[in-house]
Amino acid sequence: MKHVVFLIMCAPLAATTFYVNLGGLGGQEDYETRFKAQVEELDKLTKGAPQSKAFSLSGAMASKAKIKDTFAEIAKEAKADDALVVTMIGHGTFDGVEYKFNLVGPDVTAKELAMWMLPVPAKRQLLVNTTSASGGSLADLRQEGRTVITATKSGTEKLSTVFARYWLEALRDPQADADKNDVISALEAYRYAETKTAKYYESNKRLATEHPLLADTSSSAGFRTPDPTKGEAMVAMRMPVLLFGSLQNAAKSPEKQALLKQREAIELQIDNLKLRKAAMPSDQYRLEMRNLLLQVARIQQELDK
Amino acid sequence: MRISVIGVLTIGALLAQKPVVKKAAGVPYDRAKATRCWDLKQTGSTVEATNCFVELMADKSPALSAEGHWGMGKVEDSKEAFEKALEQYPGDANLRIRYGLLFWSRFNKAEAIKLISEALEMDKGNAQGMLALARIMSRGFDSKAIELAKAAAEADAGLYEVRELMAQLALENSDEKKAVEEANKALAINPKSLNAMATLGTIELLKNQTTTWFDKVLAINPKYGEAWYWAGHHFVMNRRYEEAIELYRKAVALTPDLWVAREQLGINLMRIGKPSEAREQLDMAYNNKYDSSEVVNSLTLMDSYKNFVSHKFEGGEVRLHKKEAAILQPYFEEEVSKARKTYEAKYKMKMNVPLEVEVYPDHEDFAVRTMGLPGLGATGVSFGPVVAMDSPSARKGGDYHWASTLWHELSHSYILVMSKFLVPRWFTEGISVHEETMASPDWGDPVESAVLMAIKEKKFLPVEDLDSGFVRPKDPLQIGLSYFQAGQALDWIVKNYGQDTVNAMVKSFAERKTTTEVVETHLKLKPKEFDAKLLEFIESRYGKTANNLKDLRAAIDGANKALAKKDADAAIVKARRAVEGYPSTAILATGYEVLGKAYLAKGDKVKARDAWREYAKASGREPEILKDLARLEEENGDKAMAAAALKRLIYISPVGDEDLHRKLGEYYLDLKQPDRALPAFLAQLASKPVDPAGAYYNLARSYVALSRPQQAQEALFQSLELAPGFKPAQKLLLELENHSSKD
Structure with a gap:
């Protein structure tokens, strides 16, 4: 997980995260209102992120042509070190062959989206498709290095979804930052939203009509509950979606870089120790871990001064 | 689906008209041959009966061959023969009835009803058909059984079996006089009516009297275990499970292959908490091809017991599903202990054994545990000191108040034991309903509109x-109306005569006094006077709401419409009309719900909070509203009230909501009540939180506040191992470290 911090620290100081927030056609007043409000909130969150450039399109503004133009613009501007985060909110359909994101005017297919994203040079890419039938888009959107998250496991889960609500919640709830490093990674946000979505159906005693998936390699079919200790979702784990609080400030203050690097070195030792946990006596593990945790805490105390 | 519809339509049509006594068309086979074989079996002449059935199996007539195979337990061959017979005699109503009964014997109720209904379509006055349907309906306690039995008796005055059934149905309804009357009628027709004798014997056993009736049964058929089976059935109806078990044991001792008795023996052993022996009996039935739904479901449920964990504490034990045990255990333990203390003081009795509470997250498992069958409407059941109930996770959040159900059932536990299981149903239900709101005024089921309409009528x-x-x-x-009436009756008795009178009434029931005697002795009222006073009491409480129900609904409807049009002021005026001056009912909660929403729409948070406080007092249970109430209380700086609002939710929807436990724990920590915060944070951790590091940190804070530094250190270790950069946890770790180094 600490590699996230490493990426944030080393590359992002010069890098930009491009956010594309898309709100599709609601079809009914309550959906129109909901999608619009969600895209507005996403716009606010992403525009407030450090070194970000957000493009938000919803309702009549989110036409096929505008979306295509937006990606073309990003493709011109973005560099390899940059990141691209695309979020789709709305209704989707799947006819057994092709996924379509419902828009005012002609719909856009997953293949078209994939094609428009292809020229964007940013190596780190995340696409979050929260629509109904979004599982049907997975095959077309997968690409090496790109994390794709869908609200449904297949194109046949056609009912409207609640995943978007919890994805947004993940971006504003500090609890989603499970490792408390002030970065919400794609994996953390996914886990948060997936858990909350499942609990929504459980507590309402409703049969779950959406089963989210995360896929982060071109060959992966996607994981429902990815486990990085088994090598799953390693790209998603390293893909930052948003930065929180002090890290934003720290990123802007070069004088604390030395302390940050020192902290990172110890955090790497912690990661290594965890990997050796099963092979060492429990007491020794606990002693070593405790010492490392105390060191990190003391460095943080210095950083916070 | 079509099968059921045919059945229901036929029964409806049948009951709507007076049965026509009409003989079935003659058939070219001698049915008496089969009747003789069954009679031999009934009177215990096993060898002769077997020879008789074997002879029938080889009969040229498939109708008789079917009976022979059936009598020898060859169900599939019998079925095949019945099919052939039906091809030969498609108009033979009696054949269809017999075939239907074969299906019924193999637990296929739908097909049985279909065939018997078809027979009754052909021959509307067929008494055997009506009797067969009555028997099927009686198994599900359907009131149509009585009407069908009456119709059958009218159609054939010489049918003693229908009198036997009517006697049993009357006894199920606690109508002893009628039961005796009907049993005597059966005996007048057939002096060897074994089931009539069994009913008369059961009546005496239920009164703890000695009886000679079972000796008479056994003199006719020494292997007639069914007599004891029926006695056991009526003891179960009276919730005298231990005695029922002994009767079922007698039944299977006499007739080892009376599988229905083994089935019931197993189910009742389960009820009183003896799963190993229950399993033995149920396995035996199943292995002998008695695969009734009750047997199969019960065995399946027992297989799932490995997923339950038991937690014992002083005076009690709770068994919870592994997946939710850590969340629910502290809350269940707290309520069981509190209820035990309260009831022992109130009823002035000590329970000599622990109170055992089984909690099922799947309602159908609870139903199987209770009845052996899914589809039970209840949420809890008491088998004396053993209680089984739905977990809060078995129901949609807001639909079910588990603590109210728990207190209800535990009250039964005491009253059943105190009355030696002789208390009438209305009285024990009345006490239990009364106790729900005694535990807390906002507990219990709010009075629904349907009950209010019934009050008016x-x-x-x-x-x-x-x-x-x-x-x-x-x-x-x-x-529902009977629960309400019984609850009101007990409210009235306690209000006017006091708890000591209630206790004295229970003791009189233990001495086998009837409702009439108990009411006359302790309340000094004739039952009719009691009824009149109770009605007066109910009307004084709910008459105004009942009489204005239409206007109240219109006011709420109007308020909702005004709210939809964003006219909050109009909504407030209308909603106020629906709440001011009315007692607590479901409609009152709805009124306050709309009122709160209208004030929120106006931006008046203080008045919205006040409306939602009233909503909660009126048993309003919508989780989102109660959470919003907590938020408004917090915004107003009153964390004690915020915690109280969330504590209500613990009793309603505590599973699958980590935020509820986290917020509640945080409120308690802020209120310097770490002893209350700790179970809340333990529940948060058990809810598989999205933020386990945060949950461990919360635990650590509670331990620090409780001066338990070692546990705090451990919780912090867990938290930081997951999230080494978690600043608040780091800070607390350093504080603890500094503190311990100073020591």
Whole structure:
């Protein structure tokens, strides 16, 4: 997980995260209102992120042509070190062959989206498709290095979804930052939203009509509950979606870089120790871990001064 | 689906008209041959019966061959023969009835009803057909059984079996007089009516009297275990499970292959918490091809027991599903302990054994645990000191108040034991309903509109007949109405005579006094006077709401419409009209819900909070509203009230909501009540939180506040191992480290 911090620290100081927030056609007043409000909130969150450039399109503004133009613009501007985060909110359909994101005017297919994203040079890419039938888009959107998250496991889960609500919640709830490093990674946000979505159906005693998936390699079919200790979702784990609080400030203050690097070195030792946990006596593990945790805490105390 | 529809339509049509006595068309085979074989079996002449059935199997007539195979337990061959017979004699109504009964014997109720209904379509006055349907309906305590039995008796005055059935149905309804009358009628027709004798014997056993009736049965058929089976059935109806078990044991000792008795023996052993022996009996039935739904479901449920964990504490034990045990255990333990203390003081009795509570997250498992079958409407059941109930996770959040159900059932546990299981149903239900709101005024089921309408229409049963509203209700509403009536009755008795009188009444029931005797002795009222006073009491409480129900609904409807049009002021005026001056009912909660929303729409958070406080007091249970109430209380700086709002939710929807436990724990920590915060944070951790590091940190804070530094250190270790950069946890770790180094 600490590699996230490493990426944030080393590359992002010069890098930009491009956010594309898309709100599709609601079809009914309550959906129109909901999608619009969600895209507005996403716009606010992403525009407030450090070194970000957000493009938000919803309702009549989110036409096929505008979306295509937006990606073309990003493709011109973005560099390899940059990141691209695309979020789709709305209704989707799947006819057994092709996924379509419902828009005012002609719909856009997953293949078209994939094609428009292809020229964007940013190596780190995340696409979050929260629509109904979004599982049907997975095959077309997968690409090496790109994390794709869908609200449904297949194109046949056609009912409207609640995943978007919890994805947004993940971006504003500090609890989603499970490792408390002030970065919400794609994996953390996914886990948060997936858990909350499942609990929504459980507590309402409703049969779950959406089963989210995360896929982060071109060959992966996607994981429902990815486990990085088994090598799953390693790209998603390293893909930052948003930065929180002090890290934003720290990123802007070069004088604390030395302390940050020192902290990172110890955090790497912690990661290594965890990997050796099963092979060492429990007491020794606990002693070593405790010492490392105390060191990190003391460095943080210095950083916070 | 079509099968059921045919059945229902036929029964409806049948009951709507007076049966026509008409003989079935003659058939070219001698049915008496089969009757003789079954009679031999009934009287215990096993060898002769076997020879008789073997002979029938080889009969040229498939109708008789079917009976022979059936008698020899060859169900599939019998079925095949019946099919052939039906091809030969498609107009033979009796053949269809017999075939239907074969299906019934193999637990296929739908096909049985279909065939018997077809027979009755052909021959409307067929008494055997009506009797067969009555038997099927009686198994599900359907009140149509009585009507069908009456119709069958009218169609054939010489049919003693229908009198046997009517005697049993009357006894199920606690109508002893009628039961004796019907049993005697059966004996007048057939002096060897074994089931009539069994009913008469059961009546005496239920009164703890000695009886010679079973000796008479055994003199006719020494292997007639069915007599003891029926006795056991009626003891179960009276919740005297231990005695029922002994009767079932006698049944299977006499007739080892009376599988229905083994089935019931197993189910009742489960009820009193003896799963190993229960399993033995159920396995035996199943392995002998008695695969009734009750047997199969019970065995399946027992297989799932490995997923339950047991937690013992002083005076009690709770068994919870592994997946939610850590969340629910502290809350269940707290309530069981509190209820035990309260009831022992109130009823002035000590329970000599621990109170055992089984909690099922799957409602159908609870139903199987209770009845052996899914589809039970209840949420809890008491088998004396053993209680089984739905977990809060078995129901949609807001629909179910588990603590209220727990206190209800535990009250039964005490009253059943105190009355030696002789208390009538209405009285024990009345006490339990009364206790729900004694535990807390906002507990219990709020009075629904259907009950309010029934109040207006004075649809109550006389107290002497109130038990029938529970055992064999005429319609689904009557059950709810009977609970309400019984609860009100006990409210009235406690209010006017005090708890000591209630206790004295229970003791009189233990001495086998009837409702009439108990009411006359302790309340100094004739039952009719009691009914009149109770009605007066109910009307004084709910008459105004009942009489204005239409206007109240219109006011709420108007308020909702005004709210939809964003006219909050109009919504407030209308909603106020629906709440001011009315007692607590479901409609009052709805009124306050709309009122709160209208004030929120206006931006008046203080008045919205006040409305939602009233909503909660009126048993409003919508989780989102209660959470919003907590938020408004917090915004107003009153964390104690915020915690109280969330604590209500713990009793309603505590599973699958980590935020509820986290917030509650945080409120308690802020209120310097770490002892209350700790179980809340333990529940958060057990809810598989999205933020486990945060949950461990919360635990650590509670331990620090409780001066338990070692546990705090451990919780912090867990938290930081997951999230080494978690600043608040780091800070607390350093504080603890500094503190311990100073020591």
